[in-house]
Amino acid sequence: MIKNVTVIGAGTMGNGIAHVFAQNGFKVTMVDVSEEALKKGLETISRNLDRMVKKGDISPEDSKSALQNITTNTNIKTGAAESDLVVEAATENLDLKLQIFKELDAACPPSSILATNTSSISITHIASVTKRPEKVIGMHFMNPVPIMKLVEIIRGYSTSDEVTEQIMALSTKLGKTPTEVNDYPGFVANRILMPMINEAIETLYNGVAGVLEIDTVMKLGMAHPMGPLQLADFIGLDVCLSILNVMYNGFKNPKYAPCPLLVNMVMAGKLGVKSGEGFYDYTESRKAEQVSSQFKRA
Secondary structure (H helix, E strand, O other): OOOEEEEEOOOHHHHHHHHHHHHOOOEEEEEOOOHHHHHHHHHHHHHHHHHHHHOOOOOHHHHHHHHHOEEEEOOHHHHHOOOOEEEEOOOOOHHHHHHHHHHHHHHOOOOOEEEEOOOOOOHHHHHOOOOOHHHEEEEEEOOOOOOOOEEEEEEOOOOOHHHHHHHHHHHHHOOOEEEEEEOOOOOOHHHHHHHHHHHHHHHHHOOOOOHHHHHHHHHHHHOOOOOHHHHHHHHOHHHHHHHHHHHHHHHOOHHHOOOHHHHHHHHOOOOEHHHOEOOEEOOOOOOOEEOHHHOOOO
């Protein structure tokens, strides 16, 4: 029975995951090395709960109860020591995740399930640094976590049927729609999404059309709620680049090679919404305007 949940990381995905578990009655410990990150994470959760109250989705009492279900900790050992389930939502970096899972394996009870919110990195590889590979699984939530229904449940090579069934049932209890997939680079969501985003960037890079034109075609012609370039900004261009590199290295297929424009933008620190500028400008003065003059071929 899963009652106590630890979430590693207080960023966009981490605080969203903590929010969903806490709102559904689980005791949650949100862990981050930064006190400031934990403070911002709690503030984000509080704002999102307030928004839900104003919309009539939950009561003020529900909001208060959810916040009371969350504690914070800067120490991974003490933060995860009594956890039935850990969901790691740190930066999409293989070396960092491997280090975290080594620490979690040592800190958590043998019965604990260790999950990762990775969007592309091999579950089997992550599990290999633990002594419990049968209890390591992927729980890939979608952003924004409190709103999006899908959770990709990724089985590593050694993930047990029992753990998979338990996490599928848990995801349903959270009000999500779990979908089981196997452990290959990019899984399903990003194996399909990222080549589309990369091709949109290639289309811009080759001068076929501008940012607004590409996004308009995909929104009006394909009924996408957001164009691929705006979506890339929302995801984070550094995250897009990281996922494409994982798939390119994993499959050794040139169709996954990231567009040079994407590489250059990340090197220049133009990461999308998080940095204030990507394919659009997100500063207060220009709020989501196109930054068309910046896009030139290498």
